[in-house]
Amino acid sequence: MTGRQLITDAQNTWCPGCGNFSLQHTLKNVLADIEKEGQSLDNIVLVSGIGCHAKIADYLNINSFYSIHGRTLPVATGIKFANPDLTVICCAGDGDCYAEGLDHLIFAAKRNIDLTVIVHNNRVYGLTTGQYTPTSPRGFKGKSTPLGTREDPFNPIELMLASGATYIARGYSKKMDPLRTLIRQGISHKGFAFIDVLQICATFFPAADYYSPRVYDLKGHDPASFEAACIKAREWDYNSDAPIALGTFYQRNSPVFDGKTAARTLSAVEREQAVREVLNKRT
Amino acid sequence: MNEVSVLVGGKAGDGINSAGAMVAQLLNHLGYRIYLYFDYPSLIRGGHNFAIVRGREIATATCGTQVDFVLALNQETVDRHKDAWKTDTAIIFNTDLVKATGQGIPVREILTAEHAPDIMGNSAVIGGFAKAAGIPWKIVEEVFHSHIPKGTDLNLLVARRGYDRVTTVHPVPPISNPPVPLLTGNEAIGLGMVSGGLEAYVSYPMTPSSSLLHFLAEEQEKLGITVVHPESEIAVILMAMGFASAGRRAAVGTSGGGFCLMTESLSLAGMAEVPLVLLVSQRTGPSTGLPTYTGQSDLLFVLHAGQGEFPRFIVAPGTTEEALYWSGIAMNIAWEFQVPAFILSDKTLSEGTYSTDLSLVQKIPQGDSISWDRTAPYRRYADTPSGISPLAFVGTGGAVVKVNGYAHDEAGITAEEPDIVALMAEKRLRKGEALARAMDRYQQVSLSGNATGLVALLCWGSTAGVCEEVAGPLGLRVVRPVVLSPFPTEPLRKALEGAGMVIAVEENATAQLATLAGQHGITCEKKILRYDGRPFTPELLTTKIREMLS
Numbered sequence: 001m002t003g004r005q006l007i008t009d010a011q012n013t014w015c016p017g018c019g020n021f022s023l024q025h026t027l028k029n030v031l032a033d034i035e036k037e038g039q040s041l042d043n044i045v046l047v048s049g050i051g052c053h054a055k056i057a058d059y060l061n062i063n064s065f066y067s068i069h070g071r072t073l074p075v076a077t078g079i080k081f082a083n084p085d086l087t088v089i090c091c092a093g094d095g096d097c098y099a100e101g102l103d104h105l106i107f108a109a110k111r112n113i114d115l116t117v118i119v120h121n122n123r124v125y126g127l128t129t130g131q132y133t134p135t136s137p138r139g140f141k142g143k144s145t146p147l148g149t150r151e152d153p154f155n156p157i158e159l160m161l162a163s164g165a166t167y168i169a170r171g172y173s174k175k176m177d178p179l180r181t182l183i184r185q186g187i188s189h190k191g192f193a194f195i196d197v198l199q200i201c202a203t204f205f206p207a208a209d210y211y212s213p214r215v216y217d218l219k220g221h222d223p224a225s226f227e228a229a230c231i232k233a234r235e236w237d238y239n240s241d242a243p244i245a246l247g248t249f250y251q252r253n254s255p256v257f258d259g260k261t262a263a264r265t266l267s268a269v270e271r272e273q274a275v276r277e278v279l280n281k282r283t
Numbered sequence: 284m285n286e287v288s289v290l291v292g293g294k295a296g297d298g299i300n301s302a303g304a305m306v307a308q309l310l311n312h313l314g315y316r317i318y319l320y321f322d323y324p325s326l327i328r329g330g331h332n333f334a335i336v337r338g339r340e341i342a343t344a345t346c347g348t349q350v351d352f353v354l355a356l357n358q359e360t361v362d363r364h365k366d367a368w369k370t371d372t373a374i375i376f377n378t379d380l381v382k383a384t385g386q387g388i389p390v391r392e393i394l395t396a397e398h399a400p401d402i403m404g405n406s407a408v409i410g411g412f413a414k415a416a417g418i419p420w421k422i423v424e425e426v427f428h429s430h431i432p433k434g435t436d437l438n439l440l441v442a443r444r445g446y447d448r449v450t451t452v453h454p455v456p457p458i459s460n461p462p463v464p465l466l467t468g469n470e471a472i473g474l475g476m477v478s479g480g481l482e483a484y485v486s487y488p489m490t491p492s493s494s495l496l497h498f499l500a501e502e503q504e505k506l507g508i509t510v511v512h513p514e515s516e517i518a519v520i521l522m523a524m525g526f527a528s529a530g531r532r533a534a535v536g537t538s539g540g541g542f543c544l545m546t547e548s549l550s551l552a553g554m555a556e557v558p559l560v561l562l563v564s565q566r567t568g569p570s571t572g573l574p575t576y577t578g579q580s581d582l583l584f585v586l587h588a589g590q591g592e593f594p595r596f597i598v599a600p601g602t603t604e605e606a607l608y609w610s611g612i613a614m615n616i617a618w619e620f621q622v623p624a625f626i627l628s629d630k631t632l633s634e635g636t637y638s639t640d641l642s643l644v645q646k647i648p649q650g651d652s653i654s655w656d657r658t659a660p661y662r663r664y665a666d667t668p669s670g671i672s673p674l675a676f677v678g679t680g681g682a683v684v685k686v687n688g689y690a691h692d693e694a695g696i697t698a699e700e701p702d703i704v705a706l707m708a709e710k711r712l713r714k715g716e717a718l719a720r721a722m723d724r725y726q727q728v729s730l731s732g733n734a735t736g737l738v739a740l741l742c743w744g745s746t747a748g749v750c751e752e753v754a755g756p757l758g759l760r761v762v763r764p765v766v767l768s769p770f771p772t773e774p775l776r777k778a779l780e781g782a783g784m785v786i787a788v789e790e791n792a793t794a795q796l797a798t799l800a801g802q803h804g805i806t807c808e809k810k811i812l813r814y815d816g817r818p819f820t821p822e823l824l825t826t827k828i829r830e831m832l833s
Contacts, residue, residue, distance in 0.1 A: 004683075010696045045529075045677045050688075057685070058696050063677040065528055066687040066697070067521070068551050074518040078525020078533070079677060081509065082483065086529065086678050107514040265482055266507030268649060274505050275474050279641065282464040283311070283429070 004041065006031055010058040017202035019173030023091075023120055024056055026180045031062065033184065034087075044087045047076040049096035052127050052201075053120035056091050070101025073108040076115050084114070084258045087187060094121040098134040098156060109163035109192050111257040116186040116193040119156065122201035123238075130204040137239050142204075157233040157249055160194045161226065167193035168229065168250040172215050173200055174208060178246060185248065191256050198244070211244060218247030226250065284340050287315065287455050288350040289412065290367060292333035292360030295326055302354065302405045303334025307465055307636060308426045309409075309418055310338035314458030317465055318343045318748065319636035320818070325490070325574040331359045340458055344602055344637060344748020348822050351453055352415065354408050355381045373452040375411045377404070386415060386449045393444040399437050406431075406438040410445030417454030420446065466639045468632035468745075469495035469536075471603035472562055473502075475610025476534050478647045480618075481560075483509040483526045483533040485519045490574045491630040492536040492564040516541035520548040524557045528686050530676035532614055534560035539568050539581050546588045549623055551688040553593025553711070556664065556672065558617040558624075558652070560610075565629040567816040576816030577630035579744055580791035583799065585625055586768055592708070594715030596624040597768040601729065601747025603637040605765060607644045612725070615650025620671060620718045627767065629790070631745035631818045655682060663687075663695040666706060670713030719769040727771035729763040730778040736760035738832065739782035741807055742789065743767065743796050749819045750788055757828060764796070772803040779805065786811055786831060790818065 006028045014020045035041055044062050048054035050069035057064040067075045072090040080088045090097075097105050097119055108115060124142065125131040131144040135156065139148040160168045167189040171179035179197065186193035198215075200208050214236075222228050229250035236242040266274060287310065291303045300321050307317045315338030324330040335346040349369050355361045355376040361383045374385025381387075388411045390404045397403075406427075413423045423442060431438050466474075473495050476484070486496040500510045509526075513519055519535050526533035537545065542563050552559045565581045567573035585597060596616045600606040610626050617624035655661055655675035661682035665672045672693075675682040685695030690707060692698040698707075729747070732740070732754030739760040740750045747763055754761045762778040762785075764771050779785060786809040787797035797807040811827045813819055 008696060040680070042680050042682070043678055047525075055697070057687070061683055063682075063684045064686065064695075065525070065555075065677070066685070066689060066691075066695075068547060068688050071517070071521050071548070074513065074521035075525040075528075077513070077518075078483075078485070078522035078527075079529045080525075081511065081522070082526040082529035082531040082533075083678050103514050104518055107518070264507055268480075271477060271480075271507060274502075274507065275477055277505065278470075278474060278502060279464045279466075279639075281429075282466055282470070282639075283462050 004061055006061055008059055008061045012059060013055065014052060015202045017200065018052070019122060019199035019201065020052060020056065020120060022173040022176050023118070023197060023199065024059055026176050026183060027056070027060060029180055030183050030187070031060070043085060044089065045079055046089050046091060047072045047079070048091045049093055049101065051093035051096050051125070053091050053093040053096070070096050070099065071104065072097065073101065073104035073115070073117070077108060077113050080113055080115055080258055088115045089187065090115060090117040092117060092119050094119055094123060094135050095125045095133040098154070106163045109160055109165035109194065112164065112166055112191045112254050114191055114256045114258055116183070117195065118183065119196050120199045121156070121196050122199040122205055123207070124201050124205040126201050126204055135238050153238040155233060155237050156196045158230070161229055161233055161250060165194045166191035166252050166254050167248070169195045169248045170246050171195055171197045172211060172246055173197060174212060175215065175246060178217065182248065189251065191254055214242070214244045215246050216243055218245045218249070221247070223248045223251045285456055285458060286339045287337070287416070288347055289336045289352040289354065290333055290350040290360070290364055291336070291354040292331065292364065293356030294328070295323060295330045295332050296328040297332065297356050298405055299332040299334055299356070302409060303336055304636065305409050305426065305430060306336045306354070306412060308430050309413055309422060310336065310455070311462045311465055311638065312422050312426050313418060313455060314460035315339060316342045316460070316638040317636065318345060320346045321634055323575050331357065331363065333360065333364070342638065342640065343752070345752055345818070345821055348820050352412060354412055355383060356405070356408065357381065371453070373415050375408060375415055375449065377408060386411065388445050388448055393441055396444065397437060397440045399441050403434065403438050403441045406442040407445035410442030411449040413442070414446040414449040415452050417451040464639045464641070465636050466603045467494060467634055467636050468603055468606050468628055469564070469634065470498050471606035471639060472610045472626055472628065473499050475607040475647070476560065476614055477506050477508065478607070479611030479614025479650065480532045481508055481534055481614060482531040483511065483523065484536070485511045485513065485523045485526070485533060486536040487512060487516045487519050487541060489538045489541045491566055491633040492538050492562055494634060495536045495562060516544040517548065520545040520559070523559055524548065524552055527557050527559060528677055530678070532618060534562065534614070536562035536564070538564050538566050539584070540571070542585070542588065550589035550591055550593070552623050553589055553591065553595070555686050555688050556621040557686065558621050560613050560617050560624050560626070562626045562628060564633040565627070573816040575630065577745070577790060577818055578814065578816065579629055579789050580795065580814070582627065582743070582767065582795040585627055586799070593711050594620070594622050594718055595768055596622060596718060597627055598625070598766050599627040599744040600632065600765065601744055601763060603639040604643040606632065607639070608647060609765065611647030615648065616718070618650055618652040620714050621674070622714065622718065627744065629745050635745070655679070657681060660694070662693040664691060664693045664707060664710070666693055666710050669717040670710045671717060715769065722766060722769055722771065725766065727764065727766040728774040728778045729765055730760070732761040733758045734760060735781060737781070737783045739779055739785045741785050741787045741796065741800065746788055746790060746819060749821055749824055752821050753824045753828065757825070759828070767799070770799065770803050772805065775800065775805055784808060786828065788819065788824065790814065
């Protein structure tokens with residue numbers, strides 16, 4: 001299918017000023033680029049979790065699996081394993097993918113499965129109306145923590161470095177062109193690509209005034225160096241005040257885990273023959 | 284009728300299950316029909332394990348409490364199982380480790396003489412058993428060649444020395460039956476799934492389902508399937524759903540605890556209409572319970588698991604023949620109706636080994652799912668009279684496939700409008716009705732024993748064997764629903780017609796099948812229940828029934 005309308009007729013229900021609009025627009029542009037390069041969008045699958053981010057599954061007119069909270073990655077892994085020719089993109093939230101589904105994120109990175117994960121990291125639960133997430137700063141006053149949180153956020157970049165991700169980047173919803181480049185790089189990367197996107201939540205965490213003066217583009221950084229990536233990752237810990245690097249922190253080539261290593265599918269006749277052989281061995 | 288029972292016991296780690304399997308194959312090649320029960324505690328080394336191999340002229344699926352031979356590889360085998368001895372039970376033992384009256388095999392001396400490794404020690408004892416049972420040496424050679432592919436000749440030299448040390452005490456006469464495949468329930472389930480088109484098996488280890496993971500992983504290349512062991516049961520079920528949404532037939536396997544973790548995604552499969560096959564092999568619960576012992580206490584859980592209302596198929600095979608057939612059918616049903624299809628097993632069936640008569644296994648038809656006719660635009664949840672929406676998969680050219688766990692419209696876009704929500708709920712219900720109608724194609728209820736007996740045993744799953752064996756001499760009817768969802772009310776009513784008394788025989792504490800039948804208007808007055816993790820024996824069940832009837 002070519003020349004398709006990339007946005008569905010579904011009514012958009014993100015708040016005015018929501019960073020998800022930028023993410024959707026960026027992804028739409030990325031999809032248009034891919035199609036222009038002659039690839040069919042029929043081979044692209046978007047997997048979402050649950051949360052404000054996940055509405056993108058309804059809004060983008062491409063194959064999608066609107067999964068449940070925290071569970072983008074195992075669904076995406078199954079799809080990629082079943083059909084390695086598909087390009088599989090996960091849109092996940094920070095509550096979604098850093099809290100409820102954290103184990104899947106770590107394991108997907110460990111496996112180096114060829115997927116691209118875009119975390120819409122607004123550092124707050126939006127759809128459940130404003131509770132702290134694993135990346136909210138210490139002292140965050142949300143509906144479940146009116147006195148302020150008493151725990152530090154974790155640093156997803158550092159976490160992914162430790163977990164074996166082979167492409168690690170950070171973007172910002174107010175810097176759409178660089179974000180588009182990062183997403184394209186992530187999709188082109190052969191292996192597990194992770195992009196943490198600092199995203200504005202207009203209603204519960206409107207942090208643009210904090211981010212905008214602090215963000216800068218990673219220049220002169222060697223993404224092949226794990227040590228340099230670790231140092232850059234620790235520059236800003238999602239908590240204390242520091243410059244915030246955007247761009248590719250780390251990238252390396254490593255064998256990927258996918259269905260190409262799996263057995264060849266048999267015909268019905270071959271299958272029955274194989275079953276017979278096993279039965280004979282048991283006699 | 285010729286019949287023989289052999290108990291093989293030793294420490295965990297002594298290879299008791301494989302020694303039992305060799306004894307089973309010797310009897311198989313003598314023409315006996317086999318059931319092997321393997322009893323082991325939940326540990327790797329040091330505990331006491333035993334296998335009971337029972338051979339009969341006709342099919343068997345249960346063990347008695349008395350044995351004709353004991354093969355003792357540790358002292359506990361002699362000390363703990365005395366209640367299983369008859370006056371003439373023959374004891375064959377390893378003299379290095381066991382003090383007993385009977386025929387001793389000096390295993391160490393034999394291994395040294397043959398320069399054989401310790402791992403071959405059991406062959407000496409098996410050789411000794413073969414002679415004690417009067418099994419011709421030719422059969423021993425045949426079985427070793429077929430079933431010990433590595434080091435066959437040396438194993439045979441060791442076995443021969445054991446054979447020559449022993450005199451025949453209980454000759455086991457050969458029977459004219461040809462040998463048949465000996466399969467565990469899990470192997471039969473796996474092969475049935477493959478016959479039903481399985482392309483991917485995803486599982487996290489949990490007894491008593493793990494042996495299916497191991498079996499399919501071992502045979503994956505031969506069977507042309509992908510086997511994945513991910514980080515958790517939550518990942519397991521979702522990966523399988525990923526496979527299915529990309530058009531690959533996938534199944535998962537677990538036991539109760541792992542299935543608890545899967546329930547949220549099971550509900551997703553119900554809502555998103557993703558075809559899925561699940562083996563749930565029950566063990567003694569609640570919680571960790573007895574990991575390596577049996578139970579039938581998850582029927583109502585599996586029937587009701589997952590939030591919301593959606594149709595599901597549940598089959599509980601009672602034999603390996605049924606497991607082969609119904610596991611393939613479960614694959615087809617999941618894909619025809621786009622519903623979760625359960626194979627409900629238990630430790631007894633999953634890990635027991637059975638002679639499998641392939642002539643009793645009906646051919647599994649090549650299952651058809653309803654495919655998209657390429658009328659654009661594709662609507663994943665198109666409303667149809669049967670409720671079944673034509674399938675296209677992510678990656679199907681020309682289709683935008685939107686799979687969704689939210690309430691959604693026909694295109695798969697999230698929808699909260701009351702009319703659409705109701706429309707889709709009714710569509711899912713109609714799929715359940717279509718599934719129920721399709722059940723007429725199948726023999727959903729097994730009727731055996733004395734078909735017109737006034738007293739009927741009502742059972743399900745692995746207790747089939749013991750109920751049928753006991754029913755024979757007592758003249759009882761045995762009625763066993765094989766399909767449990769959609770509940771086969773009419774076939775069950777028919778099978779029970781004229782029975783004045785219905786006795787539920789179940790391995791749980793609350794008679795779950797009887798409860799379920801009651802909800803469908805079929806009452807069951809009496810109950811014989813066992814819930815100590817051990818399967819019924821024919822002796823115990825006979826005693827309980829006699830008490831009830833007297």
